[in-house]
Amino acid sequence: MHFNYYFLKALTGNIRTELDGKILTDCFSQNKDELVLIFNNHSEFTIKATFNNEISLLSFPKDFKRAKRNSVDLFSELKNKAVQQIIQYKNERSFSILFTKKYLLLFKLHGRRANIILFKNGSFQSMFKNNLINDKNIIPDKLSKYIDQSEKAILDSEFDLSGIFPTFDKNIKNYLYSNGFDRSTEDKFTLLQSLLYQLNRGIFYIRQDSKNYPLLSLLDNTDDNELYQTNSPIEACNRLASLYFHTYLLMREKELILKNIDKEIAKGENYILKSDEKLNSITESTKYDELANILMANLHLKQQHKNSIELFDFYRNQNIKIKLKPNLTLQANAEIFYRKSKNQQVEIDKIKQNILEKENRMMELNSLKEKLLDIQNLKTLRKESLPFAGKSAKEEKPLAKPYIHFQIDGFTVLVGKSAKSNDELLRHYTSKDDLWLHARNVSGSHVIIKCDNATNIAPTTLEKVAQIAAWYSKGKNDTLCPVIHTRRKYVNKPKGAAPGKVTLQREEVIMVNPCQNPQ
Numbered sequence: 001m002h003f004n005y006y007f008l009k010a011l012t013g014n015i016r017t018e019l020d021g022k023i024l025t026d027c028f029s030q031n032k033d034e035l036v037l038i039f040n041n042h043s044e045f046t047i048k049a050t051f052n053n054e055i056s057l058l059s060f061p062k063d064f065k066r067a068k069r070n071s072v073d074l075f076s077e078l079k080n081k082a083v084q085q086i087i088q089y090k091n092e093r094s095f096s097i098l099f100t101k102k103y104l105l106l107f108k109l110h111g112r113r114a115n116i117i118l119f120k121n122g123s124f125q126s127m128f129k130n131n132l133i134n135d136k137n138i139i140p141d142k143l144s145k146y147i148d149q150s151e152k153a154i155l156d157s158e159f160d161l162s163g164i165f166p167t168f169d170k171n172i173k174n175y176l177y178s179n180g181f182d183r184s185t186e187d188k189f190t191l192l193q194s195l196l197y198q199l200n201r202g203i204f205y206i207r208q209d210s211k212n213y214p215l216l217s218l219l220d221n222t223d224d225n226e227l228y229q230t231n232s233p234i235e236a237c238n239r240l241a242s243l244y245f246h247t248y249l250l251m252r253e254k255e256l257i258l259k260n261i262d263k264e265i266a267k268g269e270n271y272i273l274k275s276d277e278k279l280n281s282i283t284e285s286t287k288y289d290e291l292a293n294i295l296m297a298n299l300h301l302k303q304q305h306k307n308s309i310e311l312f313d314f315y316r317n318q319n320i321k322i323k324l325k326p327n328l329t330l331q332a333n334a335e336i337f338y339r340k341s342k343n344q345q346v347e348i349d350k351i352k353q354n355i356l357e358k359e360n361r362m363m364e365l366n367s368l369k370e371k372l373l374d375i376q377n378l379k380t381l382r383k384e385s386l387p388f389a390g391k392s393a394k395e396e397k398p399l400a401k402p403y404i405h406f407q408i409d410g411f412t413v414l415v416g417k418s419a420k421s422n423d424e425l426l427r428h429y430t431s432k433d434d435l436w437l438h439a440r441n442v443s444g445s446h447v448i449i450k451c452d453n454a455t456n457i458a459p460t461t462l463e464k465v466a467q468i469a470a471w472y473s474k475g476k477n478d479t480l481c482p483v484i485h486t487r488r489k490y491v492n493k494p495k496g497a498a499p500g501k502v503t504l505q506r507e508e509v510i511m512v513n514p515c516q517n518p519q
Contacts, residue, residue, distance in 0.1 A: 003056060003093050003109040005167035006199040006218055011058070011233040012095045016086040018045045018060075018234075024078045024099065029495055030071045035116055035128050036064060039083065049107070049116060050241070051129060056114035058107075059241035060234050072495035075118050075126065078103055090144035091167050106140055151189065159188050172199070175219050204236035205229050206243060212251060214243040250378045257385045258369060265365050268358050275355050279348065288344050290315050291322055292337035295330045386428060403429065403448075406468065408518075409461040412450040415472055419500030422446040423493065426502070432489035435462075437469040440482040440509060443500070444473025448488070463512055470514035480511050 022039040029035050033052040039045045046064045050057040073079075081099040088095045097105045103125075106117045115135050117127040124136045147153075149164055157164050161173060168176075172195065176182075181191055199218050206228040207215045216236055227243070230236050290313075298311050306326055313320035324333050368385070375381045402421035406413040414429060416422035425446055430436070435449040435457060447469040451457060462485065470481035490505040 003058075003111070003114075004169055004172070004199075004218065005091060005093055007204070007216065007233060007236075008093060008095060008109065009088055009200075010202055010204075011237065012086050012088040014232070014234050015047075015095075019083045019086060019097070021083075023080055023082050025080065026066065026073075027075045027078055028066060028071050028073050029128075030067050032495070035074060036066070038064065048241075049114075049128075051114045053112060055244060056109060056111060057237070057241045057244065058109075059238050061238070069489075069492050070495075074128065075105065077118070077120070077125065078105065087140075089140075090146055092143045092145060093167075094143055096140060104140060106138065108135065108138070154189065154192065159192070171217070171219070202231050202233075203229065204231070204233060206236060206239045208243070208248075212248055214240055214248050216240045245378060250376070250381060253378065254372060254375070254381060257372060257381070261365050261369055261372075261385075265362055268362050268365070272355055272358050272362075275351050275358075279351050279355075282344065282348060282351075286313070286315075286320065288337045288341035291320075292334040292341060294320065295322065295334040295337065299330050301330065404472075408449075408464050408468075409458065411457070411461060411465075413465055413468065414448040414450070415468060416445040416447070416500075419443075419498070422500040426488075426491065426493060430488045432487065434488040435465075435485055436488050436491050437466055437483055437485045439470050439473030439475045440484045442474035442481075444469065444475070446500070446502075447472070462510065464515075464518040466510050466512045467515040467518040470512050471516045473514075476514045478514065481514050482509050482511055484509050 019039055022041045022045060024037060025040045026038040027036070033050055035049045035051075037047045037049075039047075044063075046061050048059045048061055048064065050059070078099055081101060081103055083097055083099060085098040086095065087098060087104075093110055094106060094108045096107065099105070102121050104119045104122075106119065108115045108117060113132060115127055115129040115132050117135050117138060118125040119140055122139070122141060124138075127135055129135070145166065147164060147166070154164055161168050161176075176191065176195060179191060181188060198220060203218070203220070205217045205220065205226055207217055208225045208227060209215060228239050230239070294311050294313060294315075297314070301309075306324060308321050308323050309330075310319055310321045312318075322333075324330075325336070328336075372381065372385055375384065402418075402424040403414040403416055406415065414425060416425045422445065425448065426436075430448050431450075431452075433452045435451055437447040437449070438444060447465060449457060449461075449465055466483040466485065469483045470476060470478075473481070475481035484504070484507045486504055486507045490507075492503045492505070494501070494503055
């Protein structure tokens with residue numbers, strides 16, 4: 001209930017004080033679920049909105065630093081506009097910031113359908129969550145709901161909570177009913193007054209439910225685990241956001257990752273068990289080379305075109321029955337067994353190799369588990385467990401690499417497999433001083449030379465890699481293809497851009513003949 005109307009009334013009161021006389025100096029997004037607004041005038045105040053499919057949060061970080069890349073400006077019309085007024089709409093989970101030039105930024109805080117929408121002179125301009133198309137039709141001046149909530153109106157409505165108090169969410173109603181509201185007749189109004197006192201007194205509780213999900217409440221009597229209490233709504237928002245990102249998400253993602261690792265370990269252990277059983281079955285049975293040797297020791301016997309023959313097994317000092325091809329001599333049958341023996345040994349070696357590789361993999365996974373258990377930072381967790389992060393319960397295989405790997409003159413070269421793979425390659429497998437290449441003015445693979453800033457790449461090496469970049473593009477059939485190259489740090493991925501699309505701060509061009517395997 002953290003964006004309940006009663007909490008928002010307290011929060012907007014604090015925001016009104018903080019934004020008094022301030023100007024919006026920056027407004028940007030660093031991922032699809034996050035919007036940051038920075039206000040300044042002698043002192044800085046930041047509003048960070050996080051709206052995802054699970055939760056909607058407002059937080060107010062101090063000294064927020066904008067990333068040098070992968071961020072995009074939004075609501076640019078508001079830049080350097082002064083704040084004139086903070087508007088809290090009556091009985092509505094929304095508030096607005098009114099700027100000069102009649103710009104109004106509406107914060108619609110409706111749970112998973114939360115949005116931030118820009119208006120000018122009451123007309124829609126743009127919004128943060130563009131998929132919520134109905135938000136274009138909002139009329140800010142009509143958001144407030146003026147309702148008579150006097151004692152007489154309440155009694156006349158026969159305590160119709162939905163009509164008189166539409167701002168009461170299910171948590172508030174459950175609180176009333178758990179305290180006998182549906183059973184009492186004489187004490188209903190007293191109970192209601194007591195509830196309204198709690199909702200308006202300005203004490204906020206940070207709690208966790210049974211699944212460790214973070215909650216913000218205005219009620220002092222719940223079954224949830226209380227972690228923190230404050231009379232500052234801004235501090236409550238910051239505590240809630242911190243608990244969600246640094247505790248709840250960390251724990252939830254860690255549990256999912258560890259579950260997937262345990263699943264792979266169990267599969268590996270089962271594979272080793274079955275491989276050991278198969279290996280024992282082969283080694284404990286009579287080997288093909290032994291059968292061949294027994295037949296070769298009895299070539300003096302006359303072949304009678306039988307399907308089998310019983311001979312003395314001098315390896316085990318007992319008779320053995322050997323199956324034969326009746327149309328072949330004993331020597332020819334022995335030769336077949338020798339060939340099978342050779343294939344059987346290859347199979348045995350392969351099984352042993354697979355067991356060893358799987359055992360090494362199990363050691364790696366167990367080592368990774370121990371490492372992940374000690375991690376207390378979400379960003380570090382995602383980085384260390386990249387192949388497992390974000391996997392659903394149905395997924396069982398680690399993610400495939402998004403690139404093709406080459407070695408050119410001692411340099412590691414990575415070539416993106418597709419437009420989406422290009423984005424993943426750029427995001428997860430590059431560093432700022434790597435060299436980035438791409439065929440000019442045509443679609444194609446992003447190509448990366450792994451290196452550092454001090455590394456001097458020879459012109460011949462650059463030409464070879466450029467030939468690969470040209471080959472893995474729409475220009476592969478051209479006699480000459482221009483290829484651009486620059487350091488990775490000058491390559492930016494704009495927010496909302498199509499897969500594989502980037503912008504460059506600087507570039508150089510080289511003309512090459514497309515070639516898949518340059519020498």
